[in-house]
Amino acid sequence: MVDSERGRRRKYCKRSCRQRAYEQRTLVEGTSIPEDALILSPAEAQDLGDRMFLLRCAAEDLSTAISERADQESLGDLAAELLRLAQEAERLR
Missing domain, CATH: 1.20.58 (Methane Monooxygenase Hydroxylase; Chain G, domain 1)
Structure with missing residues (x-):
């Protein structure tokens, strides 16, 4: 088994993607906008x-x-x- 196959699968491809997701979650926190909404x-x-x-x-x-x-x-x-x-x-x- 390769080391990268151990443990939980990665949810985000890189740290910057994880950071953008965090920012998105905190922006909609306390609003009626769903967490998974796409804002354009x-x-x-x-x-x-x-x-x-x-x-x-x-x-x-x-x-x-x-x-x-x-x-x-x-x-x-x-x-x-x-x-x-x-x-x-x-x-x-």
Whole structure:
């Protein structure tokens, strides 16, 4: 057994992540905000909304192309763009 496999599993990847979690918990302490809430600034919320809109548009484009029987290359390009936008949308900055 390797030393890193002994004991409790790490909850945080590094000390700075543990510190950010502590700061988050203390910020919401005594409020009605749930401890596991994700708090976004107005700019972050707008950016997330914009990324979701682009993702929906790409999905609609792919759906339209499928219904219009687009060629495989076009469908592949649209699917690749949809995947790229989905990966970008899932990241919180």
